[in-house]
Amino acid sequence: MRIIVLMKQVPDMEKVKFDREKGVIDRKSAGTEINPFDLNALEAAVQIKETRGAEVVAVCMGPPSAEVALKEAISRGADRGILLSDRKFGGSDVKATAYTLAAGIKAIGEYDLVFAGIQTVDGDTGQVGAEVAQFLDIPHIYFVEKIVEANEESVTVVTDIWDGVYVKKMKLPGLVTVTKDINSPRLPAFKDKMKSRKAVIPAWGMDELAEFLDETETGRKGSATMVKKIEVPKAVHRKGLLWRDNMDTALNEFMDILVDKKVIEVE
Template sequence: MKIVVLIKQVPDMEKVKFDREKGVVDRKSAGTEINPFDLNALEAAVAIKEETGAQVVALSMGPPSAETALKEAIARGADEGILLSDRKFGGADVKATANTLAAGIKEIGEYDLVLAGMQTVDGDTGQVGSEVAEILDIPHICFVEKIEEVTDKDITAVTDIWDGVYVKKMQFPGLLTVTKDINNPRLPSFKNKMKARKAEIPVWGLDKMSAHIDETGAGLKGSATMVKKIEVPEAVRREGKMWREDINSALDEFTDILKNKKILEVK
């Protein structure tokens, strides 16, 4: 059994700054880390590996610096990492990103399961996983919060969507996107850290995947959308009011506020 885990290196969103004039994220203003939801996907893959003996391949599209994220993935239990990196991949929207990741999966060859986080913290679109599945023409289950059973032919998962909880069975090959509720990612062991330090991360460019994608499907040329501007809303301060004297008048005023805010229903 082979599992491909989609990994993205993202800026530390607690420290990253925004360029208000250009309307973009200043990615150089903070350090980088593996997208937290992708860590949940990786942990789920490693758990399946421990149960079934599966091979786990971490796959990422990004700049050369994303090699560190893939080495961390190996330290956390992946068997190998592959980096999709090429200047022609730059400027990709979700469609072009999904095209490129799907091409990388096709280049890997046979696989049974693709795992991804439900979204990334820098984009928050939640679209790439599903788009990859559609491009690969395989079934997919989104927002998985629990994996109940894995066999050599299929996987049973619990997904929480809106007000419903569903138990779904999916035949391989297929794709899952997972939520943060599925597990608590473990920390790397010292042994795996040493393994990761020595690991070689192959880098695949457009030429390597030319059988599956060309310039028109990748990067800026393959993007159907463009971010025109990012606006950071001003912080909203909580307002309060205190009544000290006429309690009855205070109750009337407070009731009117609740009515106007549609918090209190008047019949």
């Protein structure tokens, strides 16, 4: 059984700053980490590997520096990592990202299950998983919070969406996106961390993916959308008001504010 895990390297959103002038994320202002949901996806894959045997391949599309994310994936139980990296992939929107990831998966060859996180903490569209499945022409299940069973033929999962808990069975190959509730990702052991540092991460670009990728469908060229500007809402500070002495005046003014803010209506 081969399981592919899609893992994105994201900026540390607790620390990252926004360049208000240019309207972009200042990626140099903070370190990077693996998108937290993708650690859950990896853990789910590694647990299947431990119970029934599987090869776990982590795949990341990003700049050359994203190879550290794949090394970390190896230290957490992935067997190998593949980086999809090429200047021509730069500026990809969701569609072009999903198309390129799907090309990378096709280039890997046979696979049974693809895992992705439900969303990222930077782009946060939550669309990549479904679109990858579409490009691969395989079924997918979203919002998975438990794997009941997985084998070469099918996967049985539990999803909790809207008002219902659903048990779903999907024929493989198929794609599953996971929520944070599915598991608690393990921490890498020191020796695995050290070992993963020596791992060689192949970087596949246009040449390696040529058989599966049309240049006009990736990067800026292949993108249907374009981010024109990112605006961070200005922080609104609380306005404090203090009334003293005259309670009638205080109440009247307070009521006027509530009416003005449409908190209450007075006939």
